[in-house]
Amino acid sequence: MKSFFQLPLIALVCLFAACAPLEQELGAQSTVPQLKPDMAVMEDGIALPLRHWPAKKPKAILVAVHGFNDYSNAFDVPAKWFAQKGVSTYAFDQRSFGKNNNRGIWAGSEVMTRDLATFVTLVKARHRDLPVFVAGVSMGGAVTMRALGKGWLGHVKGVVLVAPAVWGWRSMNLFYRAGLWSAAHISPASTATGSGLNVWPSDNVEMLREIGRDPLMVRDTRIDAIYGLVGLMDEAYDASAQISKPILYLYGANDQLVPRGPTFKTMKTIKSDKRVVYYKNGWHMLLRDKQAKRVWQDILVWMMDAKAKLPSGEEITDKLKSRNIRPVAGRNN
Numbered sequence: 001m002k003s004f005f006q007l008p009l010i011a012l013v014c015l016f017a018a019c020a021p022l023e024q025e026l027g028a029q030s031t032v033p034q035l036k037p038d039m040a041v042m043e044d045g046i047a048l049p050l051r052h053w054p055a056k057k058p059k060a061i062l063v064a065v066h067g068f069n070d071y072s073n074a075f076d077v078p079a080k081w082f083a084q085k086g087v088s089t090y091a092f093d094q095r096s097f098g099k100n101n102n103r104g105i106w107a108g109s110e111v112m113t114r115d116l117a118t119f120v121t122l123v124k125a126r127h128r129d130l131p132v133f134v135a136g137v138s139m140g141g142a143v144t145m146r147a148l149g150k151g152w153l154g155h156v157k158g159v160v161l162v163a164p165a166v167w168g169w170r171s172m173n174l175f176y177r178a179g180l181w182s183a184a185h186i187s188p189a190s191t192a193t194g195s196g197l198n199v200w201p202s203d204n205v206e207m208l209r210e211i212g213r214d215p216l217m218v219r220d221t222r223i224d225a226i227y228g229l230v231g232l233m234d235e236a237y238d239a240s241a242q243i244s245k246p247i248l249y250l251y252g253a254n255d256q257l258v259p260r261g262p263t264f265k266t267m268k269t270i271k272s273d274k275r276v277v278y279y280k281n282g283w284h285m286l287l288r289d290k291q292a293k294r295v296w297q298d299i300l301v302w303m304m305d306a307k308a309k310l311p312s313g314e315e316i317t318d319k320l321k322s323r324n325i326r327p328v329a330g331r332n333n
Contacts, residue, residue, distance in 0.1 A: 062132075073098075191223070201256070202284065204292075250299075
């Protein structure tokens, strides 16, 4: 009789195993990485599309790492501005995104972190005499933090974290955790669009409409990709205490995607030389908001002199007392 009652449990375990979240497989590490004009070849032979915005007389190099469902085109406007100011920008499409094959299939945090480390090494080899910085945006910020925690960005002079994704499992309530875990193991290939949630990533409506028409943006997001992203965000938070590089941490008061609570916890956990800017009119997509130029100017000044006064005037102290920062009315932080 006991074994009879165990049958449903065994069947349920088998169902979950059969529908485990899907990740791309890493190929054999048999290729010498190289940087080509329009792609970066990784150790397993995968060629990641890249974009380069060169300055005529570069004073610094910026490696830009895009966010979830986005791709390298996210940096087109700011990178052109930086090029005019003497900063050359490189950006690549991370696996799962942009022009890559298997778009929408989660690549896994380990693979994505190694790709970034390899890409930075290739860029530094090309520009040995110039300082190299990394700007990680949202998910790209989480990948960057994980790489920093592992000590894989030794060639980098400093890092800009732009609203990094740090809303991991530990920051979610039990209902969210249970729901996402169940969905990812029962129906991992199911998709969600986020439509109807009334969540705004930016106040730049014209830009949002433009990317909404972009065929390279991922719109129907697989549930197991969201599951993988949450795991990455947890790993990014774990890595924050291990970061030793200078950090410029940027966050907007109107960010509706990465909550304020885990953001301020992460800010406090980072013990390296850091400066934090809290933009009262900023949203999640700080580099593309209506006030984006204020953000670009802060980044540029910091890259040229990490101790200089930031032009926005919105830097907050190292005490980082979030209770002194008023949240936007009606937001759930």
